[in-house]
Ligand code: FES
């Protein structure tokens with residue numbers, strides 16, 4: 543990548559050694575497993591009798607029948623073709639009905655369906671994709687949304703994006719598209735474009751827009767300020783795919799996380815979870831939030847669809863300073879992460895010290 547120029551990423555889209563949200567918890571009904579596609583894998587995802595999440599590759603190691611076509615008894619998944627049974631959490635084979643007891647040398651317990659570590663948090667079933675080169679590395683804790691004090695409400699939103707995970711992520715951290723893509727009476731006007739200056743600092747596996755007072759020209763911030771006092775906000779990006787935003791004004795807080803999860807090489811999904819303790823006496827806040835956030839997401843979604851038409855013609859892009867600096871950091875972070883995985887050395891963070899960026903948006 544040149545200093546201020548064309549960029550073609552040679553880095554594979556999806557990082558390994560990371561958790562990804564496979565589906566919303568609300569999509570699982572009782573003990574009935576469901577299927578999920580992510581990182582190019584079809585998975586069968588569910589909860590066992592102890593309510594623990596599990597995820598198996600949707601593929602029987604015998605002769606490839608999707609395990610989702612089989613039967614789940616709360617602990618084992620039985621393939622619908624020849625009845626092999628697999629432990630839902632470890633993938634270990636428990637029974638091969640065609641074997642004659644005492645006559646077969648086949649060690650059933652050495653056969654495994656491909657199982658992934660799975661966990662539930664913040665209303666998602668998360669699946670961990672280990673680095674295939676280091677399958678024995680310890681599994682880190684599942685990511686969690688920060689929440690402040692007091693009773694809170696939570697909303698989940700999502701939409702499919704017609705783009706690879708990289709485009710989805712740099713779209714999340716792209717300050718320059720706001721006045722063009724997200725024009726609306728309650729947020730931005732094209733004419734409101736002005737110079738912005740923000741301080742950034744490195745954080746483990748990512749970077750943070752340091753705590754600052756959000757721009758005063760949008761309606762939601764004006765409301766927050768008049769009810770709770772001057773708000774301050776931080777925005778953080780953390781590999782592989784998470785953007786956290788945290789707004790605090792006195793005891794009031796709003797916390798959100800957006801993730802972009804690769805589905806296939808050219809499709810991804812954006813998931814947003816937002817939690818807050820503001821305006822608890824107003825019953826329709828979640829409704830309002832959802833309405834505005836859906837409008838926002840749809841604007842991004844439609845933009846990605848149009849961009850996909852262009853990117854099918856050529857992958858060449860330009861990343862220009864300072865507005866695209868965060869996108870460049872993202873690619874640099876990814877490369878540093880992969881380098882650390884290759885060498886087994888600690889990751890060399892591409893952002894050495896706090897930096898101030900200036901752009902117009
Ligand atoms: S294909 Fe699954 S048991 Fe034979």
Ligand SMILES: [Fe+2]
Nearest residue numbers: 713719723842
């Ligand atoms: Fe956007």
